[in-house]
Every structure is written in C-alpha cells, then in structure tokens.
Amino acid sequence: QVQxxxxxxxxxxxxxxxxxxxxxxxxxxSSYAMGWFRQAPGKEREFVAAINWNGGVxxxxxxxxxxxxxxxxxxxxxxxxxxDSLKPEDTAVYYCAAGRLFGLLRQKIFAxxxxxxxxxxxxx
Numbered sequence: 706q707v708q709x710x711x712x713x714x715x716x717x718x719x720x721x722x723x724x725x726x727x728x729x730x731x732x733x734x735s736s737y738a739m740g741w742f743r744q745a746p747g748k749e750r751e752f753v754a755a756i757n758w759n760g761g762v763x764x765x766x767x768x769x770x771x772x773x774x775x776x777x778x779x780x781x782x783x784x785x786x787x788x789d790s791l792k793p794e795d796t797a798v799y800y801c802a803a804g805r806l807f808g809l810l811r812q813k814i815f816a817x818x819x820x821x822x823x824x825x826x827x828x829x
Contacts, residue, residue, distance in 0.1 A: 707731040707818045709801045714823030717791055721827070725786040727801030727820055735759070735779040738807035740816065741786045743797035743825075750800065750813055754786060757807040764811065769795075791827045798822040 713725040725741070740755035754775040755764045763775055774787040784801060802816035809815040 707734065707737065707803050709803060709818055709820035711799065711801050711820045711823040714799060714825045716826045716828065719791060719793055719827055719829050721791050722787070722789045723791065723825060725788065725799055725801075725823060725825070727784045727786075729782040729784070729803065734782045734803075737803040737805060737817075738810050739775075739777055739784040740802045740804065740810045741775060741784075742800045742802055742813060742816075743795075744800070744822075745797040748797075752811045752813070753799070755807060755810040756784065762807065764807075788825070791825075793827045793829045796825060796827050798824050 708730045710728045717723055738757050741753040742750050743753050744750040752766055756775045756777050760777045772790045777784040800822045801820040803818040804810045804816045
C-alpha cells in the first residue's frame with residue numbers, strides 16, 4: 706500500500722509560481738507511475754500531469770504544457786509539480802495519485818492511491 710501526502714498549496718497572484726510536493730510512504734514507490742489531478746468547485750477531477758516510474762517520460766494536459774513541470778525523486782519517495790505562470794483558471798484542489806500503468810494514468814479510474822489534496826488559489 707502507498708500513502709500520499711501533498712503540501713505546498715496556497716494563494717498566489719496570476720503570473721506567480723507554486724511548487725507542490727507529494728511525499729509517499731509504503732513499499733515500492735519507484736514501481737508506480739505518479740500523477741497530479743485537480744478539481745475545481747463544481748467540476749470533475751481532471752488530469753494535470755503524470756510521470757513514469759523512473760522520471761524518463763512525462764505527460765501533461767494541453768492547458769498546462771510549458772507552464773507546469775512534474776518531477777520525481779525515487780530516493781526520497783517524492784514527486785513534485787512546479788507550477789509557473791499561474792492563471793486564475795488553475796485554481797483548484799490538487800491531488801497526487803499513484804498508479805501502476807503510466808499510459809493509463811490520464812484516466813482517474815486507473816489511479817490506485819490518492820492523497821488528501823492541497824488547495825491552490827490564483828487571484829487575478
């Protein structure tokens with residue numbers, strides 16, 4: 706089993722940056738693909754970014770390409786999401802997720818474990 710705890714959310718002005726972290730505990734962190742999802746009020750949880758087991762391959766939703774960067778450190782059981790050039794439409798609760806299959810992690814049903822979420826608010 707894998708436990709995930711996010712941190713780093715907060716309030717930032719448009720154009721600013723935040724760095725989200727997700728600390729994982731449990732066995733075999735490096736065997737999981739990791740992802741970030743977000744959920745805005747009244748909307749469904751949506752895929753943001755994913756990274757494969759060794760960090761060699763990444764995937765992003767089009768709306769964040771060029772602004773967000775996902776990374777992982779298997780020695781520290783950590784995955785991060787660097788968010789730059791933030792926009793008000795990025796406001797949401799951000800969730801860290803772990804899944805066995807990187808290629809399917811865009812779909813939330815293939816996430817095996819979830820964190821509790823961290824709030825990101827971008828003011829205009």
